[in-house]
Amino acid sequence: MKAVLEDIKLQQGTSSFYAYQFQVPFFEFKWHYHxxxxxxxxxxxNGYRIVGNTYENYTEGDLVLLGxxxxxxxxxxxxxxxxxEAIVIQFSKEFxxxxxxxxxxxxxxxxxxxxxxxxxxxxxxxxxxxIKTIIEKEGIDRILQLISALNxxxxxxxxxxTPNTFHTIASKKSELRINEVCLFIQNNFNSNITLKQVASQxxxxxxxxxKFFKKxxxxxxxxxxxxxxxxxxxxxxxxxxxxISQISFECGFETLSYFNRVFxxxxxxxxxxxxxxxxxx
Numbered sequence: 001m002k003a004v005l006e007d008i009k010l011q012q013g014t015s016s017f018y019a020y021q022f023q024v025p026f027f028e029f030k031w032h033y034h035x036x037x038x039x040x041x042x043x044x045x046n047g048y049r050i051v052g053n054t055y056e057n058y059t060e061g062d063l064v065l066l067g068x069x070x071x072x073x074x075x076x077x078x079x080x081x082x083x084x085e086a087i088v089i090q091f092s093k094e095f096x097x098x099x100x101x102x103x104x105x106x107x108x109x110x111x112x113x114x115x116x117x118x119x120x121x122x123x124x125x126x127x128x129x130x131i132k133t134i135i136e137k138e139g140i141d142r143i144l145q146l147i148s149a150l151n152x153x154x155x156x157x158x159x160x161x162t163p164n165t166f167h168t169i170a171s172k173k174s175e176l177r178i179n180e181v182c183l184f185i186q187n188n189f190n191s192n193i194t195l196k197q198v199a200s201q202x203x204x205x206x207x208x209x210x211k212f213f214k215k216x217x218x219x220x221x222x223x224x225x226x227x228x229x230x231x232x233x234x235x236x237x238x239x240x241x242x243x244i245s246q247i248s249f250e251c252g253f254e255t256l257s258y259f260n261r262v263f264x265x266x267x268x269x270x271x272x273x274x275x276x277x278x279x280x281x
Contacts, residue, residue, distance in 0.1 A: 016143055017091035019135045023083045029075040029186055031179060036090045037115060038066045039149075040074070041123065041131050045084035047076015048231055051118040052162040053218040055227045057234055063123040063131075064161070065153065067115035068093060075186075087131055089146065099147060107154035108147075118161030127152055164218065177202040178216040189228045190252045195221060229253065230266045237275040244271045 018036075027047060042062040049058040051072045058074065066072055076084065100109045111119070121127060130149040137145045184201050185193065198221065199209035213221050229251040236247045248259035248271075263271050 016095050017089065017146065019087075019089045019142065019146075021085070021087045021135055023085045025083060026077040027074045027084050027086075029073055029183070031071055031073045031182060033069050033071045034090070035068045036092050037068060037096065037112065038072075039089040039131065039153075040064050040066070041087040041128065042074070043085035043087060044082065045074075045076055045086070046235075047074065048228075049074050053224075054118070054162045055231050056161070057231050061123040061128075063121040063127065065111070065115045065119040065121070067112070067118070070116065070118060070162075072118070087135060089131070089134055089149075091146065108150045111150065111154040114160060116165050117163075119158045120161055121153060121156055121158045124156070127156060174212070174216065177212070181213065182217075185225060185228065189225060189232070190250060192252065192254070193225060225252075226262050226266070230263055233259070233263065233271070234267070234274065237271055238278050244275075247271070 021043070023044075027045060031050065040063070042058060042060055044060055046057070046059040049056050049062065049064070049072075051064070051066065052070055058076075062074075074086070096112065099105055100112075127149075130145070130152050134142060134145045134149060181198060181201055184198060195206050195209070199206050202209070202212075204212060210221060213219075213224070217224055219227070233247050233251045236242055236250065237244070240247075242250070244259075245256050248256050251259070253259035253262070260270060263269075263274070267274055269277070
């Protein structure tokens with residue numbers, strides 16, 4: 001898989017920025033990036049959200065602002081023929097810079113600077129309405145509504161998604177390699193993937209692969225793989241009645257004890273406590 005450079009300008013036409021709402025049967029795994037900022041609100045759907053080197057589960061109400069050239073994707077499949085639905089707002093640095101020179105815009109400026117690491121918000125009713133209103137407006141009213149929405153976001157509580165700024169790989173060859181590896185892991189995480197097997201996908205020795213992968217993703221191969229497995233296990237714990245033992249093996253863990261140990265490390269609680277706490281809430 002190659003991280004696709006998406007050309008937003010071709011899609012937005014003559015508008016100053018791109019704003020749309022769409023429905024699909026599922027969110028396809030498409031790791032991509034673009035020079036524009038992107039504000040995404042998930043109206044319906046759940047699955048994995050991947051931003052930079054951070055994997056997290058998402059559900060309806062997921063609200064995220066991403067900075068330029070930050071690789072990302074939302075992926076997931078609907079059940080019982082339900083559709084996935086999202087609102088996406090994309091705008092360029094050139095467009096927004098003209099508004100950032102004013103003293104009154106300092107909060108928005110800080111917000112956009114922090115978006116280099118990805119930002120997740122609590123989707124309050126006011127924020128959601130502000131975002132929905134953007135796609136309902138036209139002309140200058142749409143621009144004013146975007147600035148208003150960004151100002152509301154800048155004054156709300158939020159958390160950074162990635163632990164540090166994630167840089168895309170400059171080399172096209174390296175870019176192609178890391179995406180091929182990530183797609184292979186995504187499609188095979190529930191089986192016994194060995195370091196030798198994944199290194200052979202891009203014709204590297206195990207030692208060279210480890211160095212390459214850590215530099216590209218900020219994680220070791222084993223930690224990256226466990227991250228995906230634990231996120232899938234979390235989803236199954238919440239959405240199914242399968243036993244913890246069944247889930248551990250379905251997610252690629254060879255032993256239940258190792259699954260429990262990794263889950264505790266990643267989630268700071270055992271699988272059973274995680275399931276019970278979420279059920280109670």
